[in-house]
Amino acid sequence: MTLMKTIRENAQKLSKCIVLPEGTEERTLKAADYILKEKLARIILLGNKTEIERKSQEWSLQFTTNARIIDPLNNPDKEKYAELLYEIRKSKGLTYEEALVLTEDPLYLATLLIKAGEADGEVAGAMNSTGNVLRPAFQIVKTMPGISVVSGAFLMILKDNPYVPENILVFADCAVHPDPTASELAEIAISTARTAQSIAGLEPRVAMLSFSTKGSAKHALCDKVIEATRIAKEKAPWLQIDGELQADAAIVESVGIHKAPGSLIAGKANVLVFPSLETGNIAYKLVQRLAGAEAIGPVLQGMAAPINDLSRGCSVSDIVNLVAITATQSAGM
Numbered sequence: 001m002t003l004m005k006t007i008r009e010n011a012q013k014l015s016k017c018i019v020l021p022e023g024t025e026e027r028t029l030k031a032a033d034y035i036l037k038e039k040l041a042r043i044i045l046l047g048n049k050t051e052i053e054r055k056s057q058e059w060s061l062q063f064t065t066n067a068r069i070i071d072p073l074n075n076p077d078k079e080k081y082a083e084l085l086y087e088i089r090k091s092k093g094l095t096y097e098e099a100l101v102l103t104e105d106p107l108y109l110a111t112l113l114i115k116a117g118e119a120d121g122e123v124a125g126a127m128n129s130t131g132n133v134l135r136p137a138f139q140i141v142k143t144m145p146g147i148s149v150v151s152g153a154f155l156m157i158l159k160d161n162p163y164v165p166e167n168i169l170v171f172a173d174c175a176v177h178p179d180p181t182a183s184e185l186a187e188i189a190i191s192t193a194r195t196a197q198s199i200a201g202l203e204p205r206v207a208m209l210s211f212s213t214k215g216s217a218k219h220a221l222c223d224k225v226i227e228a229t230r231i232a233k234e235k236a237p238w239l240q241i242d243g244e245l246q247a248d249a250a251i252v253e254s255v256g257i258h259k260a261p262g263s264l265i266a267g268k269a270n271v272l273v274f275p276s277l278e279t280g281n282i283a284y285k286l287v288q289r290l291a292g293a294e295a296i297g298p299v300l301q302g303m304a305a306p307i308n309d310l311s312r313g314c315s316v317s318d319i320v321n322l323v324a325i326t327a328t329q330s331a332g333m
């Protein structure tokens with residue numbers, strides 16, 4: 001059975017409630033219809049009810065009637081959510097009047113529904129930028145205990161590829177934190193190993209990527225990766241991790257043996273941790289488009305509740321997959 005089929009089956013059993021704030025967006029509405037038809041999750045759609053009903057009719061969607069619909073602009077419970085938001089953010093200077101206005105923003109309302117216990121998770125980003133999806137999540141839901149930095153991993157499904165014997169690699173950070181410190185990079189590596197284990201079912205072997213392998217180049221950027229590897233080993237002694245490694249040394253056995261003799265990870269890595277968001281985001285998009293990988297994610301790691309962001313280039317099936325992953329994540333929290 002494929003990984004996504006297993007995840008979808010698990011989601012069916014869990015019957016979690018996922019909020020989709022972009023409720024009137026075409027791919028989102030079509031994904032919601034499929035999710036409800038297959039009973040992968042219960043769904044809350046945010047948006048104008050009449051518009052959702054009209055579009056559902058136009059696209060012959062029969063199951064969106066099973067969704068709970070909340071119109072952020074015409075919400076009888078607006079004050080309740082404004083009060084909640086005000087309590088969470090008043091120490092940051094937010095006034096009740098400002099909170100009232102923010103509850104009309106579907107991305108804020110979605111995270112407030114999670115905080116109020118009415119939804120288990122959220123998937124958004126088909127038409128909003130990552131920054132706009134993440135900001136309310138950071139402000140309202142915040143990070144898990146013990147985690148200071150949220151990051152985004154992609155499950156890269158690569159079939160019949162000699163360098164990917166398990167058919168899957170996990171890449172991070174591809175979505176969130178532009179320029180991590182060594183200590184933040186170590187945290188990202190540990191979170192990504194956990195994602196690889198819990199969502200992809202891998203025994204993680206983590207490569208900390210750089211443009212240098214074991215001192216072949218000398219630069220402050222390589223030193224950061226070396227230091228991050230040291231911190232990750234110290235914080236998570238159970239972790240199979242090595243760095244700094246170039247990408248070929250990480251995944252090609254013959255190159256790994258040559259460039260990093262004695263390394264238990266070189267040539268065998270299944271988790272690739274990139275030194276910056278620039279490198280991670282560019283790499284995942286190139287592997288997706290040029291190598292034909294199925295890129296599932298970004299799966300956000302380190303958030304106190306599962307909130308996942310889509311690429312604006314996503315398909316209906318990408319949304320369905322991410323909702324199933326979100327439901328699975330919420331079961332582990």
Ligand SMILES: CC(C)(COP(=O)(O)OP(=O)(O)OC[C@H]1O[C@@H](n2cnc3c(N)ncnc32)[C@H](O)[C@@H]1OP(=O)(O)O)[C@@H](O)C(=O)NCCC(=O)NCCS
Pocket residue numbers: 092130131132134135138139143148149150151174175176177178281298
């Ligand atoms: C995520 C992002 C929006 C945060 O930027 P920002 O709003 O300027 O962040 P701020 O520094 O103002 O912080 C806002 C809040 O988020 C928190 N925060 C910011 N980045 C965080 C992270 N990576 N992990 C956890 N919390 C974070 C801050 O602590 C702050 O919390 P507070 O208001 O309770 O004190 C920004 O880092 C970003 O745009 N990243 C790139 C996303 C992107 O475009 N990715 C590529 C496509 S997927």
Ligand SMILES: CC(=O)OP(=O)(O)O
Pocket residue numbers: 125129130174175281297298310311312313
């Ligand atoms: C994850 C990502 O890169 O998202 P987008 O393509 O929407 O910027």
